[in-house]
Amino acid sequence: xxxxxxxxxxxxxxxxxxxxxxxxxxxxxxxxxxxxxxxxxxxxxxxxxxxxxxxxxxxxxxxxxxxxxxxxxxxxxxxxxxxxxxxxxxxxxxxxxxxxxxxxxxxxxxxxxxxxxxxxxxxxxxxxxxxxxxxxxxxxxxxxxxxxxxxxxxxxxxxxxxxx
Amino acid sequence: xxxxxxxxxxxxxxxxxxxxxxxxxxxxxxxxxxxxxxxxxxxxxxxxxxxxxxxxxxxxxxxxxxxxxxxxxxxxxxxxxxxxxxxxxxxxxxxxxxxxxxxxxxxxxxxxxxxxxxxxxxxxxxxxxxxxxxxxxxxxxxxxxxxxxxxxxxxxxxxxxxxxxxxxxxxxxxxxxxxxxxxxxxxxxxxxxxxxxxxxxxxxxxxxxxxxxxxxxxxxxxxxxxxxxxxxxxxxxxxxxxxxxxxxxxxxxxxxxxxxxxxxxxxxxxxxxxxxxxxxxxxxxxxxxxxxxxxxxxxxxxxxxxxxxxxxxxxxx
Numbered sequence: 001x002x003x004x005x006x007x008x009x010x011x012x013x014x015x016x017x018x019x020x021x022x023x024x025x026x027x028x029x030x031x032x033x034x035x036x037x038x039x040x041x042x043x044x045x046x047x048x049x050x051x052x053x054x055x056x057x058x059x060x061x062x063x064x065x066x067x068x069x070x071x072x073x074x075x076x077x078x079x080x081x082x083x084x085x086x087x088x089x090x091x092x093x094x095x096x097x098x099x100x101x102x103x104x105x106x107x108x109x110x111x112x113x114x115x116x117x118x119x120x121x122x123x124x125x126x127x128x129x130x131x132x133x134x135x136x137x138x139x140x141x142x143x144x145x146x147x148x149x150x151x152x153x154x155x156x157x158x159x160x161x162x163x164x
Numbered sequence: 165x166x167x168x169x170x171x172x173x174x175x176x177x178x179x180x181x182x183x184x185x186x187x188x189x190x191x192x193x194x195x196x197x198x199x200x201x202x203x204x205x206x207x208x209x210x211x212x213x214x215x216x217x218x219x220x221x222x223x224x225x226x227x228x229x230x231x232x233x234x235x236x237x238x239x240x241x242x243x244x245x246x247x248x249x250x251x252x253x254x255x256x257x258x259x260x261x262x263x264x265x266x267x268x269x270x271x272x273x274x275x276x277x278x279x280x281x282x283x284x285x286x287x288x289x290x291x292x293x294x295x296x297x298x299x300x301x302x303x304x305x306x307x308x309x310x311x312x313x314x315x316x317x318x319x320x321x322x323x324x325x326x327x328x329x330x331x332x333x334x335x336x337x338x339x340x341x342x343x344x345x346x347x348x349x350x351x352x353x354x355x356x357x358x359x360x361x362x363x364x365x366x367x368x369x370x371x372x373x374x375x376x377x378x379x380x381x382x383x384x385x386x387x388x389x390x391x392x393x394x395x396x397x398x399x400x401x402x403x404x405x406x407x408x409x410x411x412x413x414x415x416x417x418x419x420x421x422x423x424x425x426x427x428x429x430x431x432x433x434x435x436x437x438x439x440x441x442x443x444x445x446x447x448x449x450x451x452x453x454x455x456x457x458x459x460x461x462x463x464x465x466x467x468x469x470x471x472x473x474x475x476x477x478x479x480x481x
Contacts (some may be wrong), residue, residue, distance in 0.1 A: 056288040057198065060210035060473075069174070069477030070212075074198040 007158040008122065010140035012039060015120055016127040018045040018136050023047060026115065027087045030054035032104050033075050035151040037157055038135030040124050044090060054141065061103035081136070083112030084146040095121040097131035123147050123161065167289055175474050177289045177298040180307040181348040194316050195470035196463070202239055203465065212473050213242035213365035216273040218481045220246045222301070223279040223289075228313070228346050228437055228461065229301055233276050233289040236468035240476075242274075251292075257287060261336060264288055272296060274475065282306035283437065295474040299468075310367045311436050312345030314467040318460050319391055322432050326350070330357040330388055332379075334429075335395030335444050338366045338406075342436045343395055344374075351375045362417065365406040379436070382417060393434045394419055397444045412428055424454065432456045 018030040029050045031040025037055050044053045059065075059074040090104055108114060114130060120136035143149050148164050169186065170176045170466045175188060202210055218237045222230055237244040249263065255435065274297045282304030289298040300391060302308040316326075323329055331350055337343045337360045350358045351374070360371060361379045372378060379385030386392060397413060407413050425431065433445075433455045441447045450457060 053168055059198075061204075064478055070195065070473055074195060075200055076198045077203075095230050106211070110209065128230050133420055 005149075005161045005163065006139060008104055008161060011122055012042045012159075013046070015122070015136050015138045016043055017038075019043065019106045019120060019142055021045060022118075023049075023052075023088050026085060027089055028081055028083075028107070029091060030055055030056055030079065030104075030128045032090070032092045032100060033057040035122075036091045038153050040091035040119075040150065041095055042159075043089075043120070044067045050096045054081065056104050058100055058103040058107055061107045063103065079108075079111055083108065083114050085117065086112075088114045088117045089120055090117055091120045092138070093122045094149055095119075095132075095134055095137075096127050098128050098130035101132050103128055109116055122151060165271065167286065173456055175471075177285075177300075177464040178309050178471050178475065179285050179289055179298065179300045181309045181312050181345045181352070182307070184309075184353050185353065186354070189313070189316065189349060192313055192470050192474065193320060193469065194314075196317050199239075199466040199469040199473075201461075202469070203462070203464040209239055209241050213237065213240035213273075213476050216240075216242045216476055217271060218244050218274045218276065218472070219272050220243045220276045220301075221249050221259045221267075221278070221308045222243065223260075223277075224244070224302070226278055226302070229278065229464075232461065232464045233299075233301060233310075233468050236465050236472060237276075239465070240469055242470055242472070249276075251286075260284070260288065260467050262293055264291060266297060268293060274299065275303050275471065278302045280304055299471060299475070300394070300481050302341055305344075306338055307345050308341040308436075309345050310464070310468050311342050312349045312470060313471070314460060314464040315342075315346055315434060315436070316349045317463045317467050318434060318456055321459070321463065322456055323390055326355045328354040329355050329390045330359070331355055331378075332359040332361055332385055332389045333391065333395065334361045334382070334385070334419065336366045337362050337371065337395065338368050338394050339398065347374050347391060351404060352414075359389070360387050363407065363413075382423045383426050386431075388421060389427040389431050391428055391432055392419065392424065393436075394439075396436065396438065396443050397440055399440070399443075410440075414443055414446075418442070418444055418446060419449050421448050421452070424449055430454075436461055437461070450477065 029040050029044045029049055031037035055078045055134045057075045059079050118135040121134045122138040124134055124137045124140045151164050153159055168177050168179055209405045220230055220233055234244050276284055276299045277288055278301040285300035286301045300309055333343050359379055360376050435457045439445055
């Protein structure tokens with residue numbers, strides 16, 4: 001555990017506070033597996049969203065599939081609502097290259113035509129390779145290219161950030 | 165050397181379920197599960213195999229298997245070419261390899277092969293370049309691995325687990341590549357009791373060595389079963405004096421409501437199709453509440469998508 005990394009809970013609370021004034025009746029929260037879903041679950045509860053939480057596994061949309069193959073544990077995407085005309089709040093744990101977000105947007109459009117998509121991330125670590133930037137950010141932290149920042153969930157449900 | 169697996173244990177070709185480790189079978193079933201919802205979406209496609217060319221080489225006629233392979237490939241965004249190749253029994257191996265070489269020169273990435281002769285898919289798999297994968301869609305009496313897998317997927321969907329099941333396979337086991345693939349998969353996945361039920365003339369000698377119990381009587385064989393898998397009785401078998409008549413067969417081994425009552429009340433009934441109604445299965449059962457024959461067809465698409473995706477992702481690494 002890296003000493004300088006902040007606690008996750010205040011970061012999520014800060015995200016929720018920033019998102020709250022922008023919610024519309026048509027807002028749906030969609031988390032990207034796996035870490036993004038953990039953050040999205042918290043936001044969904046804190047923001048009292050009426051519509052159910054959506055989850056995306058972008059394995060079938062990855063641009064590196066032909067190089068690295070299918071992820072061994074693909075989870076089904078679950079979007080239990082009609083996407084047509086919705087305001088989607090897409091949630092991921094860490095924004096790095098932006099390729100995951102691109103894949104997620106491609107997948108969302110295969111389900112329907114949302115009115116808008118905004119992006120909330122717990123950590124923007126830099127290293128972007130695509131013109132994709134978050135609308136809501138918990139923490140901006142320049143992480144060197146050779147390092148990874150990971151969100152993990154403990155058995156008691158507690159979320160922590162670590163550098164490796 | 166195992167032709168089906170890469171040196172690091174990933175799927176390279178799918179030729180038979182015999183000898184495939186449980187982890188790979190489970191991986192295919194889990195992957196198929198995640199493909200299940202693609203058919204329900206507004207856009208029934210994922211871009212995994214975009215730009216890949218898949219050739220369906222059918223040297224033996226089949227409507228449903230070929231169609232489900234075609235749909236599976238298209239849902240993965242691959243380009244699909246169907247070739248129905250009429251063959252005479254004199255067709256030489258070289259002619260098949262010439263066909264394969266020509267298609268490989270058109271930049272094929274995957275071949276789905278059905279052939280009347282056992283070992284045809286292996287023969288092609290040994291011949292193709294390293295970046296090309298081969299899927300066996302049925303070879304002679306040998307194997308039909310994707311059918312076996314979709315049957316396992318169906319069982320898991322309806323029964324949840326494998327370790328507490330009794331499964332009976334009923335009918336022409338002798339000539340059935342489907343039965344062979346099912347038996348390998350069921351035993352690998354840990355089904356404690358696999359039975360085959362058929363007249364003596366339709367049971368291959370030494371089938372017990374595959375880990376199954378043999379029954380020649382429906383009442384005894386179906387007693388306590390969770391899953392009843394009926395096999396298609398091919399009418400040409402009737403000619404070879406293995407069976408007296410279709411009526412006689414139906415009387416003793418055809419699945420009727422009365423015979424199904426010997427199995428557990430919640431037993432499911434499966435059939436790989438196409439069915440001979442009134443020969444191996446009564447319409448009342450085929451269309452009845454315990455039949456999962458149509459879900460099998462639907463699941464076949466997701467299972468074939470999973471196999472293709474795993475092959476395409478594993479072969480180039």
